Amino acid sequence: MIKLVGLEKSLGGQQVLRGLDLTIPEGQLTTVIGKSGSGKSVLLKHMIGLMRPDRGEVWIDGTEIAHLKGQALNDVRKRFAMLFQSAALFDSFTVFENVAFPLREKLKLKGAEVTSRVEEKLEQVGLAGMGHKFPAELSGGMKKRAGLARALVMDPEIVLFDEPTTGLDPLLAKSIHDLIVATQQKFGFTAVMVSHEIPEVFAISDWVAMLLNGTIATMARAAEFVRTTDEEIQEFITAGGTISLDGVMAKTRERS
């Protein structure tokens, strides 16, 4: 379980997180929504120790990581994987080498074992036969899929998704969402996603949390979240049109 307590962070003189408390349920998909620049990615980076809070605590299953360094922090990170907004593929490596990288570096696997695990993951994300391509030769959607394959190849316990569908067309975004849900359900990892894709996130998430003014304004089951009476939150989630509550409920029932 991930637990953030009283998190405070200022960047460039501006306070981004203001005493934020958040508990991420284990083995479920939690999505954090919020306005652009509200600090969603900053929040995600605190969970994996890429950023350190000015004040507050970050607990990962009983280990406080905000003040960990070196090997101790690396030991905690081994349980994590992260899909970045830009996919963050190593551009001097092929897709195959990117996905194989953590296996070779961390598990010291070689030869046929690496090949079979990489090919299995590439097939799961729909990139079978694309291993020889370099990231520059891939479309945005394919990069995200390759990034997802690299994130999942180590069978992590916790996966963080930083706006995984930003910049993709609706069909590609849906395919990435479906892929995230399918892999999360299959492997049962704890997933935390930062997204702007409303109303889609209500249909795919178990829990939704709204980041507002540096704190979590509300966190609830997806179907309950849309019934919130808070005007500011309602305005944010309905800005793109009315949310089809029936659709969300149907999807939620389907997931459970």
Place this chain on the structure above:
Amino acid sequence: MPWIARIGRITLHYIEEMGRMLLFLVSSFAWLTRPPLRFFQMIKQLHFIGYKSTFVVVLTAVFTGMVLGLQGYYTLRKFGSEAVLGSAVALSIIRELGPVLAALMVTARAGSAMTAEIGIMRITEQIDALETMAINPLQYLIAPKLVASVIGVPLLVALFDVVGIYGGYLVGVNLLGGNAGAYWSSIESAVEWKDVYGGIWKSVSFGLLISWICCYKGFYTRQSAEGLGTATTEAVVLSSVMVLVWDYFLTSVLL
């Protein structure tokens, strides 16, 4: 008095920056000693910094030697001392021009590329990705570059010295008709081992300076294309200036 506060702020900023640079270097070397040893990475960097800089270093060396031969020959002829042309060319190259010019060429070719490569990796979150995989970027990216530069620059300087001396020979002897025997024997009698060692020590420290500054600037690039451009410019300018400043201090100690 706002101007005093401003000076204070700027001073504090530079002290902080220097402290961060020093920590960056110390941490990189500390990670170098921990397993796994990045031998393959180091060889790859040695190929990039050393082998791929060979052409530009040879080109610089041959023309530096030739111009020294040309200037030296006509200057020494006024005093009837053409016989010491070899030692004048060799000492100038081995003591000063070889280490400094080779270091400047490495800064321009490999140093700027190092900053740009690491900076792009920072902007596109590839360095963050390494960290999330529990791989320390200082160990994986920076330490091999530091080692490769410390090994590669002295080798390039040695090559520069040899090619430069032959460049002087080409002009002073083959073109202007100086005496070949006098050229080589004056080198043999004037150049001492301490000149060669001095040049090697200089090149080792230049190699470290270049990779340190260029890697640091790339690693802490601001998150924009403009930031990357600024970082690359700063890396090249600062490395070049530091090579010249450090050369003066080393020369004053070594002489």
